[in-house]
Amino acid sequence: MKPSGKHHPETVKWTDFVVPRLPIPKLEDTIRRYLAAQRPLLDDDQFRNTEKIAEDFKIGVGKQLHKELVAQDKNNKHTSYISALSFDMYLSAREPVVPNYNPFQSFNPDPKLEYNNQLIRATNMVCSAVRFMKTLRAGVLEPDVLHLNPAKSDTDQFKKFIRWVPSSLSWYGAYLVNAYPLDMSQYFRLFNSTRLPKQGRDELFTDEKGRHLLVMRKGNLYTFDIVNRDGNMVKPAEIHSHLKYILSDEN
Incomplete structure (x- = not known):
């Protein structure tokens, strides 16, 4: 279960990509896009x-704000x-985080019918989450990439090529074949994180x-270790046993 840190030379890691910073759009372009969005909503x-308010903003306070x-x-x-x-908006908001800001996930039934049992599925999901966490922390997780032309970019040939491109240039190498690595800098907060x-x-x-x-079940909170002191996942049977107890608890 413990990733060795080694990887196949054709494997692309998420740490192989340095995503470029977002450029600041020109103020004129921002105002133009804003007016285009307002046009269908307003009468003449x-x-x-x-338009007048936007023009006054562009030559007045907007110009100073853009400079800052x-x-x-x-x-x-x-x-x-x-x-x-973005962080200030998210962390300062006082509306309920769910459902206003946080996304949610839903899962399709497992093709193997016996795996749809609540206890078995929960155990499998916990084990998969731990494996994902360890792969992420070992730096060998594959990157999230938007493939607009997967026939060229989602291939072994592309992976061989991009593995040898310096990380500072790899994003641009992917761009040449219409592939766009996505920002994964917040992935570490998927685990062991909370909002204080x-x-x-x-x-x-x-x-x-x-x-x-x-x-969390029926208003009760339960905790148990899923990683041992060596950083390895405990046996799936142990996870299964803990979850079985939680499901059978009548409190």
């Missing part, structure tokens, strides 16, 4: 008024200009030393 008088945004971007070259704004409530703006907290799983 309303749209002319909106560009300066801030130059002083934070380690990230994209939208990152801090604070006044005004919450905080994200991650403790990668955590070894337990939290299960």
